Amino acid sequence: MKTKIYGTIGPACCDTEMLVHLFEKGMTGIRINLSHADLEEADAWISGIHSAWSRLHDGTPEILIDLRGPELRIGTLGAERLLKEGDGLSLVADGQNNLFDPTEIPVPGTLLVALAPGQEILLDDGRIALKVEEQFRCGSSVAVECTVVRGGVLKSGKSIAAPGVEIQTPTLTERDYRNLARVKQCRITGVMLPFVRNQEDLKNLKEALINEDAGDIRIFAKIENLQGMEHLGELLPHCDEIVIARGDLGNAMPLAKLPCAQEEIAAQCRKHGRAFMVVTQMLASMEHRAVPTRAEVSDIFRAVQQGAASVMLTGETAVGEYPLEAMEVLVDTVREAEWYLEERR
Known part of the structure; x- marks a missing residue:
């Protein structure tokens, strides 16, 4: 056949x-x-x-x-973002981000609570890599500060992977x-x-x-x-x-x-x-x-x-x-x- x-x-x-x-x-x-x-x-x-x-x-x-x-994907961005090696940025819960703040990246909230310092995050089939620096909590809100390890252009809806992290989703x-x-x-x-x-x-x-x-x-x-x-x-x-x-x-x-x-x-x-x-x-x-x-x-x-x-x-x-x-x-x-x-x- x-x-x-x-x-x-x-x-x-x-x-x-x-x-x-x-x-x-x-x-x-x-x-x-x-x-x-x-x-x-x-x-x-x-x-x-x-x-x-x-x-x-x-x-x-x-x-x-x-x-x-x-699956895990980037939320809606106001415009595509150019991420450069060494840049700092914040991962925030999808829907809670400022669409036009270039330092905020919306991701599923279930991912944020599972991230710890040192964790690698891969975006867009691994084309872009981040390293988690710190997790911040304020009541029920969670944000994660990251450093760009491998840069690139990021667009809305691109894939997210956190190797070794298991997240319970339906x-x-x-x-x-x-x-x-x-x-x-x-x-x-x-x-x-x-x-x-x-x-x-x-x-x-x-x-x-x-x-x-x-x-x-x-x-x-x-x-x-x-x-x-x-x-x-x-x-x-x-x-x-x-x-x-x-x-x-x-x-x-x-x-x-x-x-x-x-x-x-x-x-x-x-x-x-x-x-x-x-x-x-x-x-x-x-x-x-x-x-x-x-x-x-x-x-x-x-x-x-x-x-x-x-x-x-x-x-x-x-x-x-x-x-x-x-x-x-x-x-x-x-x-x-x-x-x-x-x-x-």
Whole structure:
């Protein structure tokens, strides 16, 4: 069976004509990231996806939604922030920040109470790193003073990771429940749950889908933390596909260990006959370059060699400067890998 190839919709590829070209290049499905918006706001995108697909194929396109789930993200900033190494800043509870104070960064309140001096905090898939200096409490309010260790440009809604810190959050947010209520009418074919920790997370999602008369929709369990890796065996019976989401998973461990983690997850999935997807930074350089690196195409080959049922582009198609070129490289490299591996059997 051919490897499925997904893109991610966003400003760079939401035009119907662009979607037609992506499907022509060989894209077989598309992801909608709901970390930053509701499904209701994506009506125009969904209409465009169906329109583009129908011009080339019969039936219904594969559309995955990526829920917010128990993940941690930066709240709303008044404008993007340039954080420089050595800068001091304050983490405050989301909604309590001054939108235009460049020294205040809004984060979930549940994170603030769990942070202690010396703790490392990784933002935007690890592109930015902070070190906690001190925690302050005033009644029920908590703020955390940090120093920027690795700088960069920070935008609203970017991911947060605090390696080694476990925070108890519900499987699904209120926004997730609102989005799940619309999956059937929007003809969504799969739901991706971030930061899956144990089988209870997947059971909770399945129950929510059944309650919306959508129990037949496929469940994709994203492995993005050590808890998910440790409980992988118990997750397999409760999902349709495992997602090796290397962005946040790479924040949960030294990067040198990430390829080993990918191999271990892939091996467990192969052993138990569970499909898996490889995603994150497969062609990251092509967000701003028309050609990939040699390491990137080798990474794609390795994913196919490991037996991935599907691969996915994220920022490359959503916000990149070369969405068509990136999709063409992904498709060509995957199909070449399939041909080569088949010939060697």
